Amino acid sequence: MPETIFQKIIDGKIPCHRVYEDEKVLAFLDVGPLSPGHTLVIPKEPAVTLDALSEESSAALGRVLPRICRAVMKATGTREYNLLQNNGSLAHQVVQHVHFHIIPKPDPSRGLGIGWPAGTLDSSQGAELAARVRAELR
Secondary structure (H helix, E strand, C coil): CCCCHHHHHHCCCCCCCEEEECCCEEEEECCCCCCCCCEEEEECCCCCCHHHCCHHHHHHHHHHHHHHHHHHHHHHCCCCEEEECCCCHHHCCCCCCCCEEEEECCCCCCCCCCCCCCCCCCHHHHHHHHHHHHHHHC
């Protein structure tokens, strides 16, 4: 995996405003925030997408994400937020290293704006797809 800007931050080659760090996870303020308090939470393990991340690093992220969310909301005085994680360029991932965005939503004009072009789920197609996913999980 090529060295990303996040790996350079982990290695201390690029400074950041750290808000949390342990042996598996680093969290820091985004330098291009969508709102005050926009925080990035990354595993120290290099992986491009969440499905490529080890269970150990995934569990470490899962343990600290709620705690960091609470801290960001309390520090910013914001009650609502988005937690965003993109996988692959078609899904709008820019830095090729797993990362979560905690994006406070203080008012309608700041934070993340989302379009949600919802479709419909055909019952028979849904049943067939659910069966394939269950088979993959076995």
